[in-house]
Amino acid sequence: MHGKARFAYIAEVDISIDDGPGINEREFVHELLTNHPDEVVCVLPYPASPSGYHDARIAYVTSHRGRNPFFYLVYNIALFLKVIKLHRQHPFDALVFRLNLIPLVPPLLHYTLRAPIILKTLAGYTTFSGLAGEKQRYITRLAYPLYKLSISKARLADTVSIPYIEWLEKNFGIARERIVLIPNGANTNLFRPGDKTAYKRRLGLENFDFIIGYVGALATLRHVDLLIKTLQELKTDKKVGLVLVGKGPDREFLQNLAEELKVSDRVVFAGFRPYQEVPDIMKTFDIAVDLTRVPMKIGEKSVDASYSQKIPQYLACGLAVVAWDVPDNGFIESIGIGRLVKPGGDDLKNLSAAIQHLLDLPDAERSDMGTRAREHAEAKFSVHNLTSERINAWRASLRA
Numbered sequence: 001m002h003g004k005a006r007f008a009y010i011a012e013v014d015i016s017i018d019d020g021p022g023i024n025e026r027e028f029v030h031e032l033l034t035n036h037p038d039e040v041v042c043v044l045p046y047p048a049s050p051s052g053y054h055d056a057r058i059a060y061v062t063s064h065r066g067r068n069p070f071f072y073l074v075y076n077i078a079l080f081l082k083v084i085k086l087h088r089q090h091p092f093d094a095l096v097f098r099l100n101l102i103p104l105v106p107p108l109l110h111y112t113l114r115a116p117i118i119l120k121t122l123a124g125y126t127t128f129s130g131l132a133g134e135k136q137r138y139i140t141r142l143a144y145p146l147y148k149l150s151i152s153k154a155r156l157a158d159t160v161s162i163p164y165i166e167w168l169e170k171n172f173g174i175a176r177e178r179i180v181l182i183p184n185g186a187n188t189n190l191f192r193p194g195d196k197t198a199y200k201r202r203l204g205l206e207n208f209d210f211i212i213g214y215v216g217a218l219a220t221l222r223h224v225d226l227l228i229k230t231l232q233e234l235k236t237d238k239k240v241g242l243v244l245v246g247k248g249p250d251r252e253f254l255q256n257l258a259e260e261l262k263v264s265d266r267v268v269f270a271g272f273r274p275y276q277e278v279p280d281i282m283k284t285f286d287i288a289v290d291l292t293r294v295p296m297k298i299g300e301k302s303v304d305a306s307y308s309q310k311i312p313q314y315l316a317c318g319l320a321v322v323a324w325d326v327p328d329n330g331f332i333e334s335i336g337i338g339r340l341v342k343p344g345g346d347d348l349k350n351l352s353a354a355i356q357h358l359l360d361l362p363d364a365e366r367s368d369m370g371t372r373a374r375e376h377a378e379a380k381f382s383v384h385n386l387t388s389e390r391i392n393a394w395r396a397s398l399r400a
Helices: 020-035 069-089 105-113 134-153 162-172 196-202 224-230 251-260 275-282 310-316 347-360 363-381 383-399
Strands: 007-011 040-045 059-061 094-098 117-122 154-159 179-181 210-215 240-245 267-271 287-290 294-298 301-305 320-324 338-341
Touching: 007 020, 007 069, 007 117, 020 040, 020 383, 040 069, 059 069, 069 105, 094 105, 094 383, 105 134, 117 134, 117 383, 134 154, 134 162, 154 162, 154 383, 162 179, 162 294, 162 301, 196 275, 210 224, 210 275, 210 310, 224 240, 224 251, 224 347, 240 275, 251 267, 275 310, 287 310, 287 347, 310 320, 310 363, 320 347, 320 363, 338 347, 363 383
Parallel strands: 007 040, 007 094, 040 059, 094 117, 117 154, 154 179, 210 240, 210 287, 240 267, 287 320, 320 338
Antiparallel strands: 294 301
């Protein structure tokens, strides 16, 4: 291969939508368009909200408009024809896919164009894990042969979780040397520390002496109920507030729980906020909590993964983090940027103890912890650095 390789990056995700996958892909695509425009052509569904994000440099195809079967079929046909047309104009050296629920196009294009496949962000969060909904699990079982075919043909795949590497090897037979660990990242220019006092005043949170923050889905699967219960367990003279940012199916239940526990005056349900507003809210936090725990079935054993997109964002804002003690989060305590909670046993007691530890720290010590968190985020979790790492892995796979 002479000169620069040419890649087609193909994802079903609508990057105009402010959900987790949409934001993750938006940041990644922005980096590709900005720093690798001569190597990568991005092929994406037309945005549902073009005013929110639209870029003329993207090769758009018909939107699949959610999960309507007819429009999803039209989208797949349009995608197939678009990539063939682009390939005829200027051949691709590899096709890079982010697999979705029904990966029909990857094997079809692989066999039609005789081009190698590379897979981005293989994760079992919405499909194969214990957190998937019943409909998602049903579709996944039907689509399993397509998943297996796509993964078996992949020259390289990256994943966001340590346990997921073993899971892929066990369930799909992909060799470990063809799997690269690339965690979720954060836009460290957007997510950064700020004047906590000023932002608390701006957002009407100045009555709290100490704020525990959470950003994500309001669902018991995220253990947000456990987080609310910790407010009764903390021993302090400070007025501690819990700020919950996001929406979800269990909001009413969680509000009722706060009322029953008589802590509703200390819990702020901030609701869903546009992506651009989230960093300002995070700047009001003193510590941040992520209790995502994804059970992965690997043979006869079950291993917990935790590859939350929020942890890198918290760290980028200079926040100490409380999270589950699972393989993906081991770095948090090893470099002193937060506390880990042993899952199992008395989760409420263990979580309360971790938060209490950070609450009791002198302000200067917690500030030092936040500085280390920011430095780690810039070095290990910046979208810019992770995109470069991913591109380098793609290039190396073609030379192998």
